[in-house]
Amino acid sequence: MDQPNNTVIIQTSKGEKTVTLHTFPAMTGFSLNRRYRVDYRTCGDDHTRRAYTLDVLAFAEVNGQRLDSEGAVNSALESWKNVERVFNSVLEFNEVDTALEEEKARWFEFAGKELATTFVSEAALLMAPLLQTMEAQTKKGR
Secondary structure, three states: OOOOOOEEEEEEOOEEEEEEEOOOOHHHHHHHHHHHHHHHHOOOOHHHHHHHHHHHHOOEEEOOEEOOOHHHHHHHHOOHHHHHHHHHHHHHHOOOOOOOHHHHHHHHHHHHHHHHHHHHHHHHHHHHHHHHHHHHHHHHOO
């Protein structure tokens, strides 16, 4: 039997558990998507990362119980590997750009502009002596 796309199966000490994933409401999803970059990927503060993780895990449930507290998460998921799997599954289910493709595209655009600017600047410096020599030869030929 096929597994529904809004569930993930995890292994615990009590055997397999089915975790049901829920859709973020529109404004919550908007916030969680943006916060992924700031509160999770680039933040070094453990408290902020933990708060974000719990906000995301609240959109998963096991046996009808939402994973909306640290106690519920620890009890239902048991291991950090299960926490990571469910966390990533909730984000993926809600189409959060965990690969940060949008930021990567902007970075390459920025890098391309910087490279072009540097190339033109360096080329101008390299050409300056040649232009001076040509100018001196033109003045001699007059």
